[in-house]
Amino acid sequence: MPRKSKRPCSHPGCPNLTDSRYCEQHKALHPDRPSAAKRGYGSKWQRLSKAYLRRHPLCVRCKAQGRFTAATVVDHIIPHRGDPHLMW
Structure with a gap:
């Protein structure tokens, strides 16, 4: 069965091709991040x-600068x- 083709490393400016998100050189700089649900955003x-x-x-933030832009995300400010009081 054919394998997936390699893709460029996701580290900015890195030309290396890899099977995963980051090449071996940059894996240590970008540790695996838990899913959004595991981080409390279920x-x-x-x-x-x-x-x-x-x-x-x-x-x-836009409104404070006099611009009226639709909000697309909710920020905790x-x-x-991990503090539940600040989270909710």
């Missing part, structure tokens, strides 16, 4: 973030780093 987060965007449709 179905509950999806539901609440959509509800928040419906109530707050404009980007807070203060990184929660």
